[in-house]
Every structure is written in structure tokens, then in C-alpha cells.
Amino acid sequence: MEYQFVVKLDGEGVREGLVIDAEKLVDGLKDFILFSHRIISYNNLIPKDISENEFHLYITKFEDNCFANVLEFKPRPTLNNYISIESPWQKAARKIYEGLKAFFGNNRKYFLDNYKISWERANLFKALRNMFPKGKTRSTIIVRKNKENILSCEFTPQFVSLANQWIELEKKETPKLVAKWKGSELVDDKIKIKAWLLSGELINFKFPEDSFKNLEFLELFRIYGDYNREPGKNTLAEITNVDRYHSIQDEFDVSEEQYIQSFSDDPEYEDLDYQKMVNLGYEVYKKNFPVLKLLGED
Amino acid sequence: MEFSYPKTLFLYVFRHIERYGELETPIYENRHYRELNYVSYFDILENGIAAIPSDPIKRIAFVYRELTNAHLIPDGNKQFAYFFLKMAFEYNSWEIKEKDTILLEFALKVAKNECEVDDIVEFIEKRLVPK
Numbered sequence: 001m002e003y004q005f006v007v008k009l010d011g012e013g014v015r016e017g018l019v020i021d022a023e024k025l026v027d028g029l030k031d032f033i034l035f036s037h038r039i040i041s042y043n044n045l046i047p048k049d050i051s052e053n054e055f056h057l058y059i060t061k062f063e064d065n066c067f068a069n070v071l072e073f074k075p076r077p078t079l080n081n082y083i084s085i086e087s088p089w090q091k092a093a094r095k096i097y098e099g100l101k102a103f104f105g106n107n108r109k110y111f112l113d114n115y116k117i118s119w120e121r122a123n124l125f126k127a128l129r130n131m132f133p134k135g136k137t138r139s140t141i142i143v144r145k146n147k148e149n150i151l152s153c154e155f156t157p158q159f160v161s162l163a164n165q166w167i168e169l170e171k172k173e174t175p176k177l178v179a180k181w182k183g184s185e186l187v188d189d190k191i192k193i194k195a196w197l198l199s200g201e202l203i204n205f206k207f208p209e210d211s212f213k214n215l216e217f218l219e220l221f222r223i224y225g226d227y228n229r230e231p232g233k234n235t236l237a238e239i240t241n242v243d244r245y246h247s248i249q250d251e252f253d254v255s256e257e258q259y260i261q262s263f264s265d266d267p268e269y270e271d272l273d274y275q276k277m278v279n280l281g282y283e284v285y286k287k288n289f290p291v292l293k294l295l296g297e298d
Numbered sequence: 299m300e301f302s303y304p305k306t307l308f309l310y311v312f313r314h315i316e317r318y319g320e321l322e323t324p325i326y327e328n329r330h331y332r333e334l335n336y337v338s339y340f341d342i343l344e345n346g347i348a349a350i351p352s353d354p355i356k357r358i359a360f361v362y363r364e365l366t367n368a369h370l371i372p373d374g375n376k377q378f379a380y381f382f383l384k385m386a387f388e389y390n391s392w393e394i395k396e397k398d399t400i401l402l403e404f405a406l407k408v409a410k411n412e413c414e415v416d417d418i419v420e421f422i423e424k425r426l427v428p429k
Binding site: 291 | 384385388402
């Protein structure tokens with residue numbers, strides 16, 4: 001028996017998963033919750049007309065301090081098991097989520113300006129975003145039940161691959177970032193907290209199964225890593241290139257109002273006619289794109 | 299000719315490239331853009347160089363040439379400079395009207411350090427039309 005929970009971006013998923021609103025995804029992602037998944041508990045949220053073998057994947061709203069909800073799966077009571085995934089995935093998921101939120105959310109400017117995010121990582125966020133393109137449906141998590149009635153949860157190789165890369169980057173970059181932040185007097189509390197979080201909670205996690213100590217966990221949550229991926233498919237490069245030539249308009253990660261507001265909030269831009277510049281810049285960029293492109297190739 | 303451009307145009311161009319840059323060599327991926335102290339660099343251009351011309355077109359030509367050749371960032375200097383050039387004029391409702399191929403040739407010539415400021419001014423002035 002197999003259950004497949006599909007995260008949908010359009011339409012209303014009732015039985016198969018919860019909707020992630022594509023508009024929100026593009027429009028700041030304030031409520032975009034990707035990594036807080038929970039199967040709705042049997043007794044209150046699952047409608048009565050659902051058969052015994054059905055599960056719902058419930059994506060909750062993700063509050064900033066609500067990490068406990070990340071990736072908690074509650075099978076129906078007939079299966080008599082309850083699994084709460086411990087830290088590695090939780091941490092990975094949280095970090096990916098935070099990254100996504102920061103990168104695509106309305107604090108993108110703040111993030112980019114203050115966080116000193118590498119573009120390598122930014123591209124990873126982008127790749128993660130591209131897993132959920134507008135108007136398309138992709139599977140993130142597959143839940144299966146075997147003959148012994150035991151649930152297994154598999155993240156799609158594509159997702160896992162990206163998450164793996166994220167973790168590797170995290171390991172590589174964090175010490176440098178923390179050192180940089182600590183050396184700066186300009187960082188505000190938010191950054192300090194972030195630095196502390198990263199330094200204190202470096203992810204000690206690899207997707208290959210030997211990094212898991214909990215055997216039960218291993219059995220129930222067999223997670224595919226890169227080793228399980230078909231060669232040449234779903235590579236990061238491939239995913240990022242998909243969007244490389246999307247129209248300029250698609251590059252709007254935040255609404256125009258938010259973008260203009262980001263200028264208004266910045267004292268550096270006091271003498272700037274924001275709206276005029278925004279409109280003009282876009283117009284000039286479009287008009288001169290062929291030359292700019294060729295100059296870049298040279 | 300009434301002509302001015304705000305100091306922040308320079309900054310804006312950076313931000314704009316960050317935002318819209320989706321070129322063959324995506325310069326927005328260049329972290330050095332972000333690490334650059336935009337304001338300081340602009341101040342140097344504006345105030346620190348005694349030779350900076352006061353004539354508005356010459357001034358823009360000067361900044362354009364500087365941006366192209368100073369190599370203050372590893373990649374994307376030409377793109378950035380060119381975008382700045384176009385924006386500086388369009389902001390004042392003027393346009394450099396010319397075929398893309400010639401503009402490209404011109405930009406590459408500047409990048410090869412084959413144009414003095416006066417050459418750039420001459421090129422621009424011949425093609426400058428009100429929008």
C-alpha cells in the first residue's frame with residue numbers, strides 16, 4: 001500500500017495534501033510554509049468520511065519559534081506508532097526554511113545586506129524554490145506503508161539532494177560567517193542570535209543512513225540521499241538552469257510595493273525618486289538587455 | 299542643457315542589477331557587488347578625484363570609463379558601467395540613440411581602454427536625443 005502526499009501549488013488540495021498558494025510563494029512568502037508537515041491527527045482534523053488507510057499531509061503555518069512542528073508525522077492510531085523526528089532533519093528543515101523565508105520573504109533585502117549570504121547558497125534557495133514552480137505539482141514526500149503495517153517516509157531524491165547540498169554549505173560557511181559577525185560591532189541582535197544559532201547548532205548530519213543512531217528511525221524513515229539518485233538527473237545545476245532564462249518579470253521575488261519600500265527605508269536613498277527609478281530601471285534594463293547580455297559574455 | 303543625476307543613481311544601479319540581473323554571466327551572483335562599499339566608491343569618484351569634470355556629459359562619461367576600466371569588481375564591470383551610462387541619461391529624459399551592434403562595439407572599445415573621456419563624450423553627443 002502506498003500513500004503519496006503531493007504538495008500542490010494551485011487548486012485546493014483536500015485529500016492529497018495542503019495547498020501552498022503560488023501567489024504567496026512569489027509574493028513574499030510570509031505564510032509560505034514548506035517544511036512544517038504534519039499528518040493531521042485522526043480524532044479532530046481528518047474528516048470522518050476518509051477511509052482508514054488514508055492519510056493527510058497537513059502543512060501548518062510556520063511560526064518563527066515553532067520549530068517543534070517541523071516534520072512531525074502522526075500516523076493513525078491503528079498503526080500504533082508515533083514518530084517524532086529528532087533534531088537532524090528538524091534542523092536541516094528549519095535552516096532551509098529560514099533560508100527560503102529570508103531569501104524570498106520580505107526581509108530579503110535585510111538578509112542579503114546583513115547576512116552576507118553567499119551566492120552559492122542563494123542559488124540553492126532558488127533551486128529549492130524551483131521545486132515548486134508556479135502551476136506545477138511536485139511531490140516532496142512519499143509516505144508508504146509496508147506489509148507489516150509500518151510507515152516509511154521518503155523525501156524525494158531531488159529534495160534530499162538539495163538539502164544535502166545545503167547542509168554541506170552550512171558546514172563550510174558557518175565558521176567563517178560567525179567569525180565575521182563576531183568581529184563586527186555593527187551587527188544587531190538579530191544577527192547575533194542567528195550567529196549563535198548557527199555556531200551552536202552546526203548540523204551534524206548526513207543523509208546516508210549510517211549517520212542515524214536510532215534504528216527505529218532508520219527503519220521508518222528511510223531517506224534517499226544522493227547515492228540513490230539517478231546519475232545526471234536532478235542535479236542542482238540542472239534545476240537552477242531551468243529558471244535561468246525565465247523572463248525578467250519572473251524574477252520578482254517580492255511585490256513591487258515591498259521593493260519600493262525597501263528603498264524608502266534606506267537612508268542611502270533619500271534623494272532618490274523611488275518610483276521613477278524603479279520604473280526607469282526596469283525599462284532601461286529591458287531595452288538594453290541584448291547589449292548587456294553580450295557584454296557579460298565577452 | 300539641464301542635466302543632473304542623483305548620487306544614488308550609482309547605488310540604484312547596483313541594486314537594480316542585483317534585482318534584475320539574469321544575464322548569461324549572472325553578475326548578480328557576484329558577491330563582490332555586495333561587499334563593495336558603494337558609498338565610499340562613489341565619494342571617491344565624486345570628490346576624491348580632482349580631475350573629475352564638471353560638465354554633466356563629461357562627468358558621466360568619466361564615471362562610465364572609470365567603472366568600465368577600474369575593475370573594482372572581478373566580473374561584470376562592463377555591464378554595470380553600461381547600465382549606469384544608460385540610466386544616467388534616461389533619468390534626465392535623454393537617450394543615446396544607436397543600433398545595439400554599434401553600442402556594443404563602443405562599449406567594448408571603452409573596455410579595451412581605447413577611448414578617452416573626450417572620445418566617449420563625442421560618441422554620446424552625436425547620438426543624444428531627447429526622449
